[in-house]
Structures are given as C-alpha cells and as structure tokens.
Amino acid sequence: MGLFSFTQEIAMDLGTANTIILHNGKIVVDEPSVVALDRRTEKMVAVGGRAKLMHEKTNENIKTIRPLRDGVIADFNACEQMMRGLIKMVNTRARLFTPSLRMVIGVPSGSTEVELRAVRDSAEHAGGRDIYLIYEPMAAAVGIGLDVEAPEGNMVVDIGGGSTEIAVISLGGIVKNSSIRVAGDDFTADIQEYMGRQHNLRVSERMAERIKIHVGSALTDLDEDAPEEYIVHGPNKITALPMAVSVCYQEIAHCLDKSIAKIENAVLNALEETPPEIYADIIHNGIYLAGGGALLRGLAKRLQDKINIPFHVADDPLHCVARGTGIALKNVEKFSFLMR
Numbered sequence: 098m099g100l101f102s103f104t105q106e107i108a109m110d111l112g113t114a115n116t117i118i119l120h121n122g123k124i125v126v127d128e129p130s131v132v133a134l135d136r137r138t139e140k141m142v143a144v145g146g147r148a149k150l151m152h153e154k155t156n157e158n159i160k161t162i163r164p165l166r167d168g169v170i171a172d173f174n175a176c177e178q179m180m181r182g183l184i185k186m187v188n189t190r191a192r193l194f195t196p197s198l199r200m201v202i203g204v205p206s207g208s209t210e211v212e213l214r215a216v217r218d219s220a221e222h223a224g225g226r227d228i229y230l231i232y233e234p235m236a237a238a239v240g241i242g243l244d245v246e247a248p249e250g251n252m253v254v255d256i257g258g259g260s261t262e263i264a265v266i267s268l269g270g271i272v273k274n275s276s277i278r279v280a281g282d283d284f285t286a287d288i289q290e291y292m293g294r295q296h297n298l299r300v301s302e303r304m305a306e307r308i309k310i311h312v313g314s315a316l317t318d319l320d321e322d323a324p325e326e327y328i329v330h331g332p333n334k335i336t337a338l339p340m341a342v343s344v345c346y347q348e349i350a351h352c353l354d355k356s357i358a359k360i361e362n363a364v365l366n367a368l369e370e371t372p373p374e375i376y377a378d379i380i381h382n383g384i385y386l387a388g389g390g391a392l393l394r395g396l397a398k399r400l401q402d403k404i405n406i407p408f409h410v411a412d413d414p415l416h417c418v419a420r421g422t423g424i425a426l427k428n429v430e431k432f433s434f435l436m437r
Contacts, residue, residue, distance in 0.1 A: 106199045107187060108422035113165045114258030114281060116183055117419035126186045132179040133161045144182030153301050167278040168205040168260035170215045180223035197226040201426040203418045206232040206262045207276025234264030236421030237387040241411045245269055250375030251382055256390025258282050261360050263367045267375055275367050279359045281390050284309055291352035296342045297334045314346040315357050316395030361403050383407035387417040
C-alpha cells in the first residue's frame with residue numbers, strides 16, 4: 098500500500114456496545130463504542146477502551162458519550178468523532194495523504210431511512226467515499242458461514258447491545274425480519290434496577306455489566322457450568338454506608354426473565370409469518386444465535402425448550418457481524434443484498 102495509497106478498504110460493525118473494524122480480512126479494532134469529549138471545546142479526549150475507563154468517573158471538564166442507543170445513532174457529532182478516532186487506529190503508519198475509505202457497515206434491519214442516512218452521513222464525515230450498508234442479521238449469517246444465496250431458509254437471531262435482530266433469510270434476501278429494542282443494554286438495566294429494589298444497593302451501569310458477565314443466566318437451573326456467586330460492593334441506597342452483597346445466577350435469571358420473554362415472543366412472531374416451506378428448512382437447520390447476548394448462560398436451551406426448534410450459538414458470536422461485513426467487503430459486486 099505504501100505512502101501513496103489513496104484508498105483503504107475497511108469493514109465495520111458499528112455496534113451499540115462495541116465497534117469492530119476489519120482491514121485486509123483481520124480484526125484490527127475491537128473497542129467499546131464510547132467517546133470522551135471536552136465539554137468546552139467538544140474535541141475528542143479519548144475513544145474506545147480508554148474512554149470506557151473514564152465512563153461514570155468524569156469531572157466537570159470531560160463527558161463520556163455512548164453515541165449509539167438501541168442500535169441507532171443518538172448523538173451524530175459524537176458518533177462521527179468516535180468513528181474518526183477508531184478509524185485512525187486501523188493504520189498508524191505515517192502517510193503523505195489521508196486515504197479515502199471504501200466501507201461496508203453493518204446496520205440494524207429495523208432501521209428507518211432517517212437512521213440509515215445518519216449512519217451514511219457519519220461515515221462520509223469520517224472520511225468514507227464508497228459506503229455500503231448491510232443489515233446485521235444478513236452479515237451475521239454470512240459470518241456464521243451460511244450459504245445465504247442458496248434456495249434454503251435460515252433464521253438468525255442477533256442479540257446485540259441495543260437491539261435484537263431476527264431475520265429469515267433465503268436466496269440472498271431477507272424474507273421476514275423484525276427488530277426489537279430489547280437486548281444486552283436492557284439486561285444491564287434490569288440488573289441495576291433489581292439490585293436497587295431487592296438489595297437496596299446502588300450499582301453503576303459498569304458494575305451491572307460485570308454482574309451480567311459473571312453470573313448472568315437465562316435459566317434458574319443450569320445443569321453445567323454454573324457460575325460461583327459474585328460479591329458486589331457499593332453504597333446502601335438509604336444510608337450511603339458501604340455494603341457487600343453476594344449475588345447468584347438464579348437471582349439474575351429471575352430479574353432478566355421479562356426481557357428474555359420479549360425476545361422469545363419476537364422469535365415466535367417471526368416464525369408465525371414465515372412461509373411453510375422455509376419454516377420446514379428452519380426446523381431442519383435450527384436457528385442461529387449471534388451477538389454478545391448469545392453468550393448469556395442457558396439462553397439457547399431456554400429458547401429451544403420454549404420453541405421446540407434447535408438453537409445453535411455461533412462459534413464466535415461477538416464477531417459474526419464483523420466477519421460477515423468483511424466477507425461482504427471482498428464481494429461487493431457479487432452480493433446483491435448490499436444496499437448502495
């Protein structure tokens with residue numbers, strides 16, 4: 098590529114919780130979708146992991162922002178700055194000229210035209226020239242390794258940070274899709290609310306996330322791999338005195354029950370509207386789970402028991418969408434399901 102390389106190709110999974118960038122088929126950036134800005138100048142102070150370390154610990158001069166909420170851009174300026182900062186991480190070598198970018202970006206399948214335009218505008222302001230958008234469940238299917246162009250039906254459930262995308266795919270297109278704004282962030286909020294209500298313990302968003310990772314579960318009875326209890330430290334809501342509370346996975350399974358039930362119902366609704374021939378393929382092939390939410394203990398088993406169709410967790414659920422966008426980038430001309 099060298100000093101006089103004018104075009105750089107990158108694939109991006111612009112997620113509510115994490116943004117992943119691929120370059121030359123490899124993941125080169127995998128950072129939290131957080132940016133820290135100077136309150137007075139609105140200039141970027143930090144991005145990604147460094148900004149997340151500052152989250153909920155800032156002073157009056159710095160603010161941290163998660164530019165995406167529920168899978169879509171909530172703060173246009175912050176998103177543009179975050180994208181610029183993360184793209185700079187792709188290639189740190191000195192260049193005489195800033196390269197123009199050819200980009201494929203994963204977007205939620207339930208995005209409105211306005212939301213799609215916001216993603217495209219942010220990418221253009223961050224240096225993008227040729228920008229292609231791909232629906233996240235389609236990218237996840239490609240990343241999982243499914244033959245999306247075959248005359249065969251597959252269903253993918255992509256549980257991200259801000260939204261859960263459900264898509265029935267056949268012949269290179271989406272036959273039926275639904276997008277609900279219930280996902281990993283809602284699980285975190287449920288845990289925050291539960292800890293305050295049940296234990297009178299005030300916990301931060303980051304602490305609730307740690308609880309979810311350590312003892313998060315979709316089932317109250319895990320046959321294997323049951324996690325040990327997790328000790329949570331924080332202030333009492335009423336007295337402000339320090340507390341230490343032991344939390345088990347059964348508690349968290351109860352507090353997440355309503356949110357998981359919404360995902361179950363969304364999958365059932367999508368199956369109801371699926372043509373019978375494709376439905377038969379889905380029963381035979383099973384349903385694929387992708388996204389960070391797929392890592393929740395017992396989720397696949399709970400969904401399988403409820404719906405009576407096998408559920409398969411993708412080999413690398415966190416990076417399925419990103420890998421799919423990377424494959425799409427290499428085959429832009431071939432893949433008709435990329436939105437120009």
